Amino acid sequence: MSPALALEDLAVERGGRRLLHGLNLTLMPGQAAVLTGPNGAGKTSLLRTIAGLQRPAAGRVRCQPDAIAYAGHADGVKSALTVSENLRFWAAVFGGDQIAPALAAMDLSALGDRLAGRLSAGQRRRLGLARLAVTGRPVWVLDEPTVSLDSRSADLFRAMLAAHLAGGGAAIIATHLDLGIEALRLELSEFAAPRDAAPLSGFDAAFA
Numbered sequence: 199m200s201p202a203l204a205l206e207d208l209a210v211e212r213g214g215r216r217l218l219h220g221l222n223l224t225l226m227p228g229q230a231a232v233l234t235g236p237n238g239a240g241k242t243s244l245l246r247t248i249a250g251l252q253r254p255a256a257g258r259v260r261c262q263p264d265a266i267a268y269a270g271h272a273d274g275v276k277s278a279l280t281v282s283e284n285l286r287f288w289a290a291v292f293g294g295d296q297i298a299p300a301l302a303a304m305d306l307s308a309l310g311d312r313l314a315g316r317l318s319a320g321q322r323r324r325l326g327l328a329r330l331a332v333t334g335r336p337v338w339v340l341d342e343p344t345v346s347l348d349s350r351s352a353d354l355f356r357a358m359l360a361a362h363l364a365g366g367g368a369a370i371i372a373t374h375l376d377l378g379i380e381a382l383r384l385e386l387s388e389f390a391a392p393r394d395a396a397p398l399s400g401f402d403a404a405f406a
């Protein structure tokens with residue numbers, strides 16, 4: 199069986215500064231990895247790199263083409279469309295037409311006709327997560343997926359994630375919440391790149 203996702207000696211930069219280096223990870227179908235680390239450690243930057251939104255500073259991300267579904271802080275919800283229209287739009291983008299299971303998975307069936315712009319923060323997040331289910335993509339890359347969710351909604355997400363993994367999907371998730379799943383752990387402070395020595399300014403150089 200080939201890996202769903204592999205990171206090979208990966209280094210990550212943000213804003214021209216190297217944050218992480220030496221990351222290696224092999225995620226097989228059915229497996230999940232959980233990223234932890236303090237604020238600013240580079241969790242979002244790493245997930246963006248895996249999702250192809252920024253280039254690796256070094257090393258490689260290996261994955262089948264079009265395998266990744268990314269859910270970041272900006273949830274991609276279109277406010278002028280209803281909940282159902284949003285899901286139908288994404289289903290069409292990803293070549294599907296079934297939205298009922300996704301609505302049910304995140305308990306959105308009763309909100310299908312509500313304009314997304316009128317959802318609460320938690321409902322909006324539930325819609326952003328329901329989108330994952332209509333993509334049909336096997337590798338979920340998730341940045342703090344449970345932010346704004348109450349405990350019942352977090353449980354719904356846990357169940358959706360467990361079903362995804364049981365069906366042979368994979369996931370890499372930045373979260374501090376216990377997701378109740380068996381997962382590989384990646385503590386990013388262990389991969390912090392050393393800070394470059396500040397270059398000497400002309401003035402300092404003259405007196406060094």
Ligand SMILES: Nc1ncnc2c1ncn2[C@@H]1O[C@H](COP(=O)(O)OP(=O)(O)OP(=O)(O)O)[C@@H](O)[C@H]1O
Binds near residue numbers: 213235239240
């Ligand atoms: N657009 C940007 N341009 C330049 N630097 C950025 C940008 N976004 C984030 N950074 C910086 O990159 C570093 C890593 O940020 P990142 O968002 O990846 O961390 P994080 O581990 O996800 O943090 P948090 O737990 O606070 O969400 C931080 O020092 C941050 O200030």
